[in-house]
Amino acid sequence: MKSKIIIFWFRRDLRLFDNAGLSTALQHGLPVIPLFLFDSDILEKLTDKRDKRVGFIREALVKMQEQLTEWRSSLLVKHGKPLNVWKQLVNDFDISAVYTNNDYEPYALQRDAGVQAFLESHGIAFLSLRDQVIFEKDDVRTASEQPYTVFTPYKKKWKQKLIENNTLSLAYPVAPHNKNFWQHEPLPIPSLKETGFTPTHADFPSREIRDEIIQKYHLQRDFPGIAGTSRIGVHVRFGTVSIRDLVKRAFQLNETWLDELIWREFFMMILYHFPHVQQRSFREKYDLIEWRNNENEYERWCAGETGYPLVDAGMRELNQTGFMHNRVRMVTASFLTKHLLIDWRWGERYFAEKLLDYDLSANNGNWQWAAGTGCDAAPYFRVFNPVTQQEKFDSDFIYVKKWVPEYATTAYPEPIVEHKFARQRAIDVYSRAVKG
Ligand SMILES: Cc1cc2nc3c(=O)[nH]c(=O)nc-3n(C[C@H](O)[C@H](O)[C@H](O)COP(=O)(O)OP(=O)(O)OC[C@H]3O[C@@H](n4cnc5c(N)ncnc54)[C@H](O)[C@@H]3O)c2cc1C
Known part of the structure; x- marks a missing residue:
């Protein structure tokens, strides 16, 4: 008989630290399989088969695999249409629940609704947590409970809530729970070629940001000839850094930089409420x-x-x-x-x-x-x-x-x-x- 397991599904959160959905899954009590799936619906739309972002994702998976190997576990990496992959996983494992982190784009909302309905029809809970933002969807609203459409009052309310809710103290550790990953020999991660792409050997920006960059951000950020911004965007996009860590540093070091991180959440909130854009x-x-x-x-x-x-x-x-x-x-x-x-x-x-x-x-x-x-x-x-x-x-x-x-x-x-x-x-x- 197959033993019961939990699956954690990585998407825009490719890290093994401060990860809300993963940390919660690991505390559930059953062995957790960390899953990534190369979504063929997304990959097929990328016309440039040298797209560097697919290489970035693969590098992030390889890094996670190194850490998981130390913890005697392994990523499970699949490639295909999400619903088809889930059908196969439901056959292969006795899944008790699936954990993931919220994704707010129209395609992702639709994909997740389909996967959730399918899993629930098999008696499997689908639990999705807030992770890639500090405040999401309806968290920051006007006095009349409407979504903001102007940035400055949104930002003011956002900061007020950050302090009132003591949000900066939130953390979702992974390492202390590493014994709860499923124990498995390292499984192969498909090569770029296997996913239909050509390696480009691109150099990606570092995920470390020097304090000095953040401290001087308001003075240097407008001059393209100076290395005066963080270059952290690609890491924020794929979740190889934690937004809570960035906001903590911004809060301590530079309010202008914090405002930029708030612009990001503002536009996410706008897309969520006004998908016609x-x-x-x-x-x-x-x-x-x-x-x-x-x-x-x-x-x-x-x-x-x-x-x-x-x-x-x-x-x-x-x-x-x-x-x-x-x-x-x-x-x-x-x-x-x-x-x-x-x-x-x-x-x-x-x-x-x-x-x-x-x-x-x-x-x-x-x-x-x-x-x-x-x-x-x-x-x-x-x-x-x-x-x-x-x-x-x-x-x-x-x-x-x-x-x-x-x-x-x-x-x-x-x-x-x-x-x-x-x-x-x-x-x-x-x-x-x-x-x-
Ligand atoms: C036409 C146009 C298109 C853009 N497209 C994108 C995009 O696809 N993805 C993207 O992340 N940013 C986009 N930006 C915003 C901004 O230019 C980049 O976030 C920034 O240049 C990335 O550099 P950095 O990582 O050094 O950011 P920093 O200046 O160090 O800022 C830190 C982080 O804050 C966030 N941020 C900063 N400015 C903005 C902003 N105006 N709106 C939303 N988030 C922001 C990003 O996550 C960024 O990495 C766009 C701006 C313009 C004018």
């Missing part, structure tokens, strides 16, 4: 903007050949590394939507393919912010000037020269459009949509 503008009227959507200009923007050096440097940094500095993300996004009048969804899609730290809610929220179509967005008549932005934030051309070595030579293209003309054209087109 995935397809449409948060503000309906903005769907009436008559985009020009010139494909040739879009290609030049993607390739970093617009003739505006800060825009081009940003796009080339993105293409080569999977990262782009936040200030430059704002400038490139504004340039695409306002100077070129290309639909923000085109830019959002391009970033989604390229960014290592890609996150649906943050990407969508920030694109809609830059395009002026979002909930708490830059007003449409505020059009970033890519030249003055460069003069202000990269005055000695450190960043530009790094990514656009031919800048200031005859090989560098002329500006794709004249700034003053483009600015006025954007304001005219936007105001026609907004004012009707």
Whole structure:
């Protein structure tokens, strides 16, 4: 007879420390099988088979496997459509309960609802915990119990709740309960090739952040030529760091950095309550903007050949590394939507393919912010000037020269459009949509 077990299902929480669902599962009393599944529904949508993010996930699994091997346990790694994998697992094991951590994206909510219904039909409990955020869904609401749609009051309430609930004292240890993992010889982790991808030997940012970076964040964060931000995004995205650890450090070291972590939760909350933003503008009227959507200009923007050096440097940094500095993300996004009048969804899609730290809610929220179509967005008549932005934030051309070595030579293209003309054209087109 098979003995009863618990399964813990890893998704955006690829770590063996401070993990809410895993810690809780390990205290249940039955042996816990740590499971990861390469979701073929997600992987099939990734058109670039050299996608570095799949390599990042695999590296994180290998690291966890090393630790689990020391604890005489093993990951169980599967590949397929989630429901099919679960059908197989229900056949293979006598599962008492499945634990996991909440995932808030529309696809994940639908996937989890399907898996939960299936498991429950077999008498198996499906328990999902809050882990990747401090506050989720309806935790932070207005006085009239509505979701916030403006960041500043949301942030104020968020901080108030953090203190009132003593949230910083929350911790979910894993190591002290390691005896409760199932005892098993190390099982193989599929190679990238087996999952349909090609290794790229990419270098990923470290998950360690020096105190100094956080302490000086408010002074340095706007200058793309300085290593002044944490570069922690990809780790936050896949949960190889704990958000509680980051918030604790932010709380002690730098309020501006804390605010950035709150922006992340704000956009997650917005996507959860207003899922239409995935397809449409948060503000309906903005769907009436008559985009020009010139494909040739879009290609030049993607390739970093617009003739505006800060825009081009940003796009080339993105293409080569999977990262782009936040200030430059704002400038490139504004340039695409306002100077070129290309639909923000085109830019959002391009970033989604390229960014290592890609996150649906943050990407969508920030694109809609830059395009002026979002909930708490830059007003449409505020059009970033890519030249003055460069003069202000990269005055000695450190960043530009790094990514656009031919800048200031005859090989560098002329500006794709004249700034003053483009600015006025954007304001005219936007105001026609907004004012009707
Ligand atoms: C057009 C556009 C698209 C973007 N797409 C994404 C995306 O897909 N994924 C993503 O995580 N961020 C996105 N951002 C936000 C921001 O640019 C990145 O989070 C940041 O540049 C990552 O660098 P870092 O890790 O050094 O962050 P730091 O500046 O050190 O900040 C620490 C962490 O806070 C969070 N954070 C910071 N700023 C924001 C913000 N504005 N919105 C939400 N979270 C934030 C991130 O998790 C980040 O890693 C986007 C911004 C713009 C303007």
